[in-house]
Amino acid sequence: MKQEKPAFSRSAKTDLIRKFVQRYPVLQPSAFEALAAILDAGREWGTTLDRNLDAYGLSQGRYFVLLFLFYQEMEGAESSSPSKIADGLSVTRPTITWLLDGLERDGFLQRRNDSTDRRALTICLTDKGRQFLDDFMPAQAVRINTAMANLTVEERGTLVSLLGKSGLTLSPPPE
Secondary structure (H helix, E strand, O other): OOOOOOOOOHHHHHHHHHHHHHHOOOOOHHHHHHHHHHHHHHHHHHHHHHHHHHOOOOOHHHHHHHHHHHHHHHOOOOOEOHHHHHHHHOOOHHHHHHHHHHHHHOOOEEEEEOOOOOOOEEEEEOHHHHHHHHHHHHHHHHHHHHHOOOOOHHHHHHHHHHHHHHOOOOOOOOO
16 A cells, blocks of 8 residues: 655654744644644544545445444444434434435445334444444454554553543633
8 A cells, every 4th residue: 555645744844833833922832743743643544444444335424323333232222313323423413314324225224213202213233234344343453453553552541541631622712
């Protein structure tokens, strides 16, 4: 697999950070650099995931719906509601409807009428959806292990802790 060159060299990134700090003195260079590294890693991982899902005709959104349903099954739930899936994935109801439409059309999941409420729908994986996960996840696990191979178990724990501690949310600045 051909690796793409980074958009900026290390020296170009350092120069860019310096210019941003000159223009916006309130910006802390190490904070800017840390966030840029997180975004770069996320973008790289997303690109790799897209490439691997493309072979199955799936997007990340559709993949995460399947993972959510599979997790629900592992927790003992035979099905889930569209609103529970939307809330679990932090997406809007229209987005979930669109994702579910495509997954149902392609045979990865099935919509059923709720046995206790005729107005409600339940969503469940089909055998094809489970088979996709059984086929895809072992190679995905290898990719995850490879991505983290240069970190010790302790360093991985520290990474998770630091990311949690950073509170990477986009809240409005204080007034």
